[in-house]
Amino acid sequence: MEQKNSGEEWVWIIVCNPGNKETFLGLYDKKENAQFIPSFATKEDAESCLHGLPTEPGNKYEIQAIHINELQQTARQEEFLIACVDGNGNIIKEDMQGEDSGS
Numbered sequence: 001m002e003q004k005n006s007g008e009e010w011v012w013i014i015v016c017n018p019g020n021k022e023t024f025l026g027l028y029d030k031k032e033n034a035q036f037i038p039s040f041a042t043k044e045d046a047e048s049c050l051h052g053l054p055t056e057p058g059n060k061y062e063i064q065a066i067h068i069n070e071l072q073q074t075a076r077q078e079e080f081l082i083a084c085v086d087g088n089g090n091i092i093k094e095d096m097q098g099e100d101s102g103s
Contacts (some may be wrong), residue, residue, distance in 0.1 A: 010065050011039040011084070012046040016052070018062045024071075025053065025061065026080050036081040036094075039071065048087035 014025035024037050038053070040046040046063040055061060075082050086095035 007043075009068055010064055011041065011042050011068055011071060013037060013071065014050055014057050015038050015045060015064050016056075018060065018064070024061045024074065026078075027053070034081055035079065036083045037071065037075055038085040039068075039082055040085055040087075042087075045085070045087035049085060049089050052089055089103050 001016075015071050016023045016025055019050050026035055028035050040047065040049065044064055048061065050061060072084060073081075081095045083091045083095070
């Protein structure tokens with residue numbers, strides 16, 4: 001059964017080393033010269049994608065739901081874009097920073 005969050009306010013992300021020193025998985029797009037955090041509409045999409053994403057040996061990765069406002073705030077602070085990605089790794093919506101991104 002596909003796990004979706006109720007409403008569009010929540011997305012799924014990949015967290016590196018969950019706990020006190022956790023970070024969000026961020027990627028770099030050479031073509032666009034941009035750093036971005038991949039986000040997913042469903043937990044299943046995130047799970048499908050995780051296996052094909054570049055990861056660092058020794059790190060633990062966990063899929064977690066996050067409110068889009070919290071993700072947008074963190075992305076702005078760290079100068080990352082947010083991209084909505086499907087289960088096949090295709091970007092379906094870019095730069096989900098919201099209206100107050102300052103760009």
